[in-house]
Amino acid sequence: MKIWITLLLFCIGYLSNAQIIVHEGVSYELKGKSIFKDGKDVTQTLSAENQKAIRSNFEKSQKATKKLAKDQEAFEKKLKKNEKDLKKADKERKKSEKTLKQKQQAQDNFEKASKKMEETQEKYDKLKRKGKLSPKDEEKWIKKIENYKNDADKARKSMGKS
Incomplete structure (x- = not known):
């Protein structure tokens, strides 16, 4: 279980650092204020609306990634608490026995x-x-x-x- 959680967090981190956005079926990569397609800067060739939409999609993706990471952290805390409660209950059971x-x-x-x-x-x-x-x-x-x-x-x- 811990391996899957770690792998999920690693993937989230990788995706958030890569900053790759798919807009209208085309994959773009954001580096700072520049937009790249297949390793070539296409910022100037895109319309202002497309640039805005790509950046908006990127921001939504970032927010979703942050929310997912926050939810994952809350889940891990709950999991640790449940494990701790389980150990405590087991200890009480053994003491009663x-x-x-x-x-x-x-x-x-x-x-x-x-x-x-x-x-x-x-x-x-x-x-x-x-x-x-x-x-x-x-x-x-x-x-x-x-x-x-x-x-x-x-x-x-x-x-x-x-």
Whole structure:
């Protein structure tokens, strides 16, 4: 796209410097106040009306070229703005995806820690009911349950921060 824009501007510049005008099917070239046809000065041979018409056509062509260049510049500015907005939107999308992923990870960690804590609590209760826990084992199970509870609390806090 940028190559086409550059090529268009180059052509416009070339045409505006060449100062070639087509009047009544004949190609004329303007150099200062002189009018040339096929490299020969024909200013004196043309009528005043034809000279005026050729110069008028040249001025119209110049105005059109300037307007085209101005429109092209406005288009390029709009294109750059759109590209910038697109990059900004892409950056925001990536940021949102990252935040969502962090929240999902925190949720998964919380669920995992809660499940471990519940399973450990159930196993502890079952062993305690059956009387298969020594005082030392009971202390270990309680400590294990506390660790899982701490892990679940940490995961819950991280869910709130994400």
